[in-house]
Amino acid sequence: MVLIENGNVHFPKGETKKVDILIEGDKIVKLGEKISVDAEHIDASGCEVFAGFILPATSVGVYNYADLAHPDSEEKSTPVNPDLHVRYSLDPAEVKLQGYERHGVTAFGAVPGDPALIAGQIGVYHTSGRTAAEMAVSEDVALKVNFIPSVKRTFASRDVMPMTRMGMASMLRNELKKASLKKEDDASYDPGRDVLCRVLNKELPILCNVRERFDIETILGIQKEFGFKLILMGAYQADSLQEKLKEAGVSVLLGDLIDGSLVTYFDADIPALLKMSKKVLTAFSNNGSGYEGLLWSAEKAVRNGLKVERAIDMLTINTADILGVGDKTGSIEAGKYADISIWDGHPLKTYDAHIKVCMTAGKIWRAEQ
Amino acid sequence: MSMHIKDAMIYDMEGNAPFKGDIYIEDGKIAQIGTDLKVCADEVIDAAGLVALPGFVDAHSHLGGFHMLNYDECDFNEMTDPVTADVCAIDGCNIQDKCFMDACKGGVTTMCITPGSGNPIAGLAFIAKTAGKDDIHELVMKNPSALKLAFGMNPIGVYGKKNRMPMTRMGVIKVMRDAFHEAKTYMEKKEAAGGDAAKMPDYDGKLEAISLALSHQIPLKIHCEQFDMITAIELAKEFDCEYTIEHAWGAEFYLPELKEGGGAVNYGPVGVPTGYGELTHANIAEVKMLEEEGIHVSIMTDAPITMPELIYIQAGEAVRRGLSHESALKMITINPAKTLHVDDRVGSIKAGKDGDIVLFDGVPALEVAAGVKYTIVEGSIVYRR
Numbered sequence: 001m002v003l004i005e006n007g008n009v010h011f012p013k014g015e016t017k018k019v020d021i022l023i024e025g026d027k028i029v030k031l032g033e034k035i036s037v038d039a040e041h042i043d044a045s046g047c048e049v050f051a052g053f054i055l056p057a058t059s060v061g062v063y064n065y066a067d068l069a070h071p072d073s074e075e076k077s078t079p080v081n082p083d084l085h086v087r088y089s090l091d092p093a094e095v096k097l098q099g100y101e102r103h104g105v106t107a108f109g110a111v112p113g114d115p116a117l118i119a120g121q122i123g124v125y126h127t128s129g130r131t132a133a134e135m136a137v138s139e140d141v142a143l144k145v146n147f148i149p150s151v152k153r154t155f156a157s158r159d160v161m162p163m164t165r166m167g168m169a170s171m172l173r174n175e176l177k178k179a180s181l182k183k184e185d186d187a188s189y190d191p192g193r194d195v196l197c198r199v200l201n202k203e204l205p206i207l208c209n210v211r212e213r214f215d216i217e218t219i220l221g222i223q224k225e226f227g228f229k230l231i232l233m234g235a236y237q238a239d240s241l242q243e244k245l246k247e248a249g250v251s252v253l254l255g256d257l258i259d260g261s262l263v264t265y266f267d268a269d270i271p272a273l274l275k276m277s278k279k280v281l282t283a284f285s286n287n288g289s290g291y292e293g294l295l296w297s298a299e300k301a302v303r304n305g306l307k308v309e310r311a312i313d314m315l316t317i318n319t320a321d322i323l324g325v326g327d328k329t330g331s332i333e334a335g336k337y338a339d340i341s342i343w344d345g346h347p348l349k350t351y352d353a354h355i356k357v358c359m360t361a362g363k364i365w366r367a368e369q
Numbered sequence: 370m371s372m373h374i375k376d377a378m379i380y381d382m383e384g385n386a387p388f389k390g391d392i393y394i395e396d397g398k399i400a401q402i403g404t405d406l407k408v409c410a411d412e413v414i415d416a417a418g419l420v421a422l423p424g425f426v427d428a429h430s431h432l433g434g435f436h437m438l439n440y441d442e443c444d445f446n447e448m449t450d451p452v453t454a455d456v457c458a459i460d461g462c463n464i465q466d467k468c469f470m471d472a473c474k475g476g477v478t479t480m481c482i483t484p485g486s487g488n489p490i491a492g493l494a495f496i497a498k499t500a501g502k503d504d505i506h507e508l509v510m511k512n513p514s515a516l517k518l519a520f521g522m523n524p525i526g527v528y529g530k531k532n533r534m535p536m537t538r539m540g541v542i543k544v545m546r547d548a549f550h551e552a553k554t555y556m557e558k559k560e561a562a563g564g565d566a567a568k569m570p571d572y573d574g575k576l577e578a579i580s581l582a583l584s585h586q587i588p589l590k591i592h593c594e595q596f597d598m599i600t601a602i603e604l605a606k607e608f609d610c611e612y613t614i615e616h617a618w619g620a621e622f623y624l625p626e627l628k629e630g631g632g633a634v635n636y637g638p639v640g641v642p643t644g645y646g647e648l649t650h651a652n653i654a655e656v657k658m659l660e661e662e663g664i665h666v667s668i669m670t671d672a673p674i675t676m677p678e679l680i681y682i683q684a685g686e687a688v689r690r691g692l693s694h695e696s697a698l699k700m701i702t703i704n705p706a707k708t709l710h711v712d713d714r715v716g717s718i719k720a721g722k723d724g725d726i727v728l729f730d731g732v733p734a735l736e737v738a739a740g741v742k743y744t745i746v747e748g749s750i751v752y753r754r
Contacts, residue, residue: 065644097643258640260676261437264467290651292640296682303740348737351685352694 002364003035007044007342010051012317012331014309021049023338026361030334042357042364048346050312051331052106052339052360054319055294056253056285057122057207057233059113061095062086063288076115076154079162080175082199083191084120086110087139090132100127100291101358101365104341107137107329112144114209115154117168118175119144121195122207124325126339128360137337138325142207142231143199145172147215169218176200176226205229205324211255212266213237220244231322233285236262239272242279251281251322257297259287270304277310283319284311298348308348338362371395372748373410374726377421382703382717392421394724397747402720412750419742420732422698423718424478424725425680428635428705429590429615429669432472432482433462433505437673446487448527451535452548454578456492458484459512464505468673472499473744473752475678476727477670479510479706479715486519486592487527489535489544493517493578494590496709498725499677500744500751510711515590515613516582518545518604520597522647542600549608552579582610588632594647595619602630613708615669617659619650624662633665633708636700637683638675653683654690656700667705668697678741684734697734724748 004021009031011017022030022037064072072089075081090110100108107126112119122141129135147168156163162171179196198204206228208219216235223230230248232238234255238245245252255262257270276282284301286293298311306314320330329337338359345353358365374392379402381388393401393408401408434445444461447453462482472480483494493513502508520541529536535544555576562568581587588611591601598614605612612632614620620627620634627634639653659666668687670679684697706716714723724747731739744752 060642063642063644065642065648068644094644097649099643258676258679258682260468260471260673263676264471264673265438288642289640290642292686296640296679296686299682299685299737302738347689350737351688351735354689354691 001037001039002042002362003037003039004042004044004049004340004342007047007049009049009332010312012313014307021332021340023359023362026337028332028334028336028338031332042342044342046344047356048343048353049332050104050341050343051316052329052341052358053104053294053315054323054330055100055105055108056283056319056323057109057111058286059111059288060098061091061108061125062089062110062112063094064089064091065094071113074113074115075120079117079151079155079171080192081116081120082118082143082175082195084112085139086112086120086122087132087136090123090125090135092129092131092135095125095127095135098127098291101360102355102367103291103295104343104347104355104358105291105294106339106341106358106360109141109323111207114146114148114150117146117151117162117171119146121204124323126337126361128363128365137328138323140204141323141325142205143195144207144209146209147219148209148211148234165218169222173222173225176222180226199228200226202227202229205231207231207233209233210235211262213240216241220248220250223248223250234262234287236266236268238280239269239276242276245280252276253283253285253319253322254297256285256287256289256293257300258293262287270300274301274304274306277314281318281322283314283322295347302348308346311348370397370748371408371410372412372414372724372745373406373408374414374416374421374728377416377419377728379421379718380698381719382423382699383719392718392726394745394748397724399718399720399722399724402718414728414743416728418730420729420739421718422476422727422729422733423702423716424727424744424746425476425701426479426705426709426711426716427477427670427672427677427680428481428613428667428708429637430480430482430672430677431485431674432468432480432499432672432677433464433466434458434482435485435673436466443485446485447492448487451488451524451528451533451544452490452575453488453492454490454516454548455574456484457495457513458482458492459495459505459509462505464503464508468677469499470752472672472677474741475676475680476729476733476741476744477677477680478725478727478744478746479711481514481590481709483515483517483590486517486523489519489524489541490548490579491517491519496711498746501746501749510714511709513581513587514709515587516578517590517592518601519592520601521592521594523592538597538600542604545604546607548575548579549583549604552576552583553608556580556583583608585611588612590615592616595650596623598623599626602626602632605632606630617655618647618652621650621652621655621658624658624664627659627664628662633667634659635667635669635705635708637669638671638679639683639686640675640679653687656687657690657692660692660696665704665708666700667708668700669705681733685737688734694735
């Protein structure tokens, strides 16, 4: 057992309490004032204690940087791949290399890349572990769809569909339509169709990668037709459609706010996106950068006027709720994974705040001093 | 035109502790610094509660030459020959590119803009202000300012695909060395001609460009990571060239050689995923290790590969990793100004220097919420939030 003592513990919605946290194995078992127990003690006096930050969508860890010419995150032999699962490309060694602990990032959404229309299923994993199974928080998270220009660019060069937006939308519709026509007694082997049936039954959301307003409008139209659960990622102009997103129950993983190419060329209105986050469930993400990118996006939001407490929620509980793992991680609560970071200051207030300890599913990492 | 910035907390980067005061800029130059200046200015900025710093200096960028969403419009990599020493970044730099406003938003007022790293000998870089005029030529401080070289995976990736030299690191240094020797011979022939046009070698633009570095008129600006740094220093030494090490990921393993070599390091950008080879050691904590060894180091952004504002975010990240705040600010102001040999004009707030000031609503690289309120280039406001 491990006891984190005397820390200033941060809970959702800006609540803070001086409580001790008792951890057994990979879980938090008890919170309370002055817990007295025979355990390994971590003194968090004068420190800020947060739930582990969650990087919601990245291909880092599934990319295979050892062989840049053949990324394992990009199956682009065909545009439609609902039955692929990212777990088979997840390289725990590549995840380890990132050193996510340095920013208190304890879990991440592993996501197939951008070239295919239906790219495959995503999983949420801890940032530390020996195998995908050992790292898995949940492997039943969402199906990734790309509705961005990389898809048409990939297939246009081969002279096959889809080479236009029309083609992309039509293919997605046809796949969903075919799945919806599956007869109840049809037990034939068609794993891709079965995944799409789960999407249609609202058991598995679609995580749709979009860029501009135009992309969002099209995917919202398709969602209206078929009624699946929808999460948007990279939605740089989502603020302009916030009423519709709210109405359709769509949540948003913001695009990388420090990625100049996208923020700049899509004229992302960051204050407006942050205002949207009051209406629409929203979290921070980044575009496959290093361990720093997630916190940097949150920092930029703070510079644009977001309250630090809300920024912390958008790194933790909002992210967990969007990815459907809010019962397992995203806040410091008995029964959840021991995903915790301890800092000697508030990292969204001052750069002079240094991480001391990062705990990932109970595994302790300590900063070198 | 004159400007009076009143009651700012001034970080002058001249070694003084931060102090509250006024800055008076006249005809684009800082004329006076002091408290309660009695001046009559055309424009007055009430900077009470704001922090004044010299405009940031980014020693390595590709602004205006890489269009990040349309790679067909990348004008900074002339990848038709491994040696394109005579191409000039300024001719590929589109000042209308949206990224230039990003520089102002990020408080960056001076940049060294360089060709990409697709070729071992890539071309000529220049130094310019980031705003204030709508013609890039009018913003130039120095052109050419350096000869850009590139080691490692970038040129290897380009020519490897074409089955042309260089496909390997062995090939990269050979291409450079051969070209340098050729330029040396060319210079000797010119010298021997003694002004006699009949004895002059045929004009060769590439060799002329390399000659600029060999004759100490401009330094080498060398893209390199990991053990390529050693090769870069060897080449610079062999031809007695001034050099800077650009990117420098993995510098912590070559501190003795970097120190002995004497070249400055322009470090960054970080925030990239960690992979293998060159991608193994992008670690902002390395700037502290370099500084402790007495190596002159600056933090750069590689904009628009990363946003120009990353210059002060990376400085903050370095503080988070243990660097002193004072050093972090130096690495984005006076240090790069010295490296680029433009510290007579920019890099600190000092009477006589250019009126390039950035006003923050907090202390950058320390307070996370601190953002740019005003960016001022030569006494004109180029960005206001």
